[in-house]
Amino acid sequence: MDLNQLAVTVNEALTDINKGVGYKINKYASIFTAEATAILFALKHIKEKNQLDQNWIIVSDSMSVLKSLSSSKINANINYLIFAIKELWWELSLTDTDVKFVWVPSHIGVLGNENADFLARTIVNMSDPSTGTDIISSLKKRMIGNWGKHWYCCTEIENKAHAYSLLDVPVNSTPWFCKFKNIVHRKFYTTITRMRIGHYCLNFHLHRKNIVPSPYCDRCQMQEAQSLDHIIFDCPSFGIQRLMLMDELLNIYGAPNLIPSTVTDLLKETTTYMSLYKFVHNTVNML
Structure with a gap:
């Protein structure tokens, strides 16, 4: 199935969907964490549907996350969300629920992307969750910024x-x-x-x-x-x-x-x- 055929298939599947679910992650989270969280919540949504023997397609424009999901490597540097996604994916496979992951560049031609963007904008002003996700990355950026000020001053x-x-x-x-x-x-x-x-x-x-x-x-x-x-x-x-x-x-x-x-x-x-x-x-x- 090529990209155009996939877009038509997904568009037909989304014709009757007029609702979405939004979740605000911590402001320190990286883009990778945000994309992985979206896939994890999509799998949770599928599990909550509790309908067996169904086929699902999760469309994502994050090549890095999808490559991590396809890799068999296991080490401490892998984002914990990848393990969570794989575990839930495996649980769904035991119920004969088939979930496919498909990469689409910037959701081109996929109906519903505008709705997803609108949903993201509506929750951007929500309060941050209390988790400390990616706090190390934030501290590193702050340290580099402080060093830069010291260097120039x-x-x-x-x-x-x-x-x-x-x-x-x-x-x-x-x-x-x-x-x-x-x-x-x-x-x-x-x-x-x-x-x-x-x-x-x-x-x-x-x-x-x-x-x-x-x-x-x-x-x-x-x-x-x-x-x-x-x-x-x-x-x-x-x-x-x-x-x-x-x-x-x-x-x-x-x-x-x-x-x-x-x-x-x-x-x-x-x-x-x-x-x-x-x-x-x-x-x-x-x-």
Whole structure:
């Protein structure tokens, strides 16, 4: 049965239905929880009908919930509503009640969707239930928001301007290290983090902390500050390693003129992180 045939079938089934049931969930609930709750209450409605040997179709536009229902995985990360739905679904199957789940994008062509939307709008001002559903997600968002306010307000923090120019991303975005799940050694993460925030063990930074007497590079005679830019782009002591680095960067950027000329710009692309780490590890080994 294709999508158009399904829509006709469901429309015919809904012709005589002029009522609906609404339920307000907690304001902290996620979209996934809301969609799963709707399916659970649909199954409860079928059970309350108490009519055996009937066929039912539950139409949902939530692909994520339907995929979770079709999965056989069992672990602590699965939403508890999925287990509740499966249990009730199994109970109904014992009474020869056949329930099918069908995905329809945005309920296209399904009569009754407007009624469902109207019902949802009428209950939106109802008081919230007392459950603490998805409270962890709400707390996480609040913590991220508070950290963002602190980040933008604390202008007196040393090196904040440098770190801000490197990060240059929304405070609630996915952390950079989430893109390197296959890398397990801690030194990679700590080295890249030090490079991003400007707190590395080179003379340029150590001199500002009064740890070393001079900010100049002790690996060459150029009388330049031993910064990351100097080590990566200029210091003559690491010419061979620099050629290897530039060869890898050329594969990333495609053309020599497209390779950034500062470490700040290089660090804006996570694809460069492994190449930069290998260069630093094989030269100054900042940690």
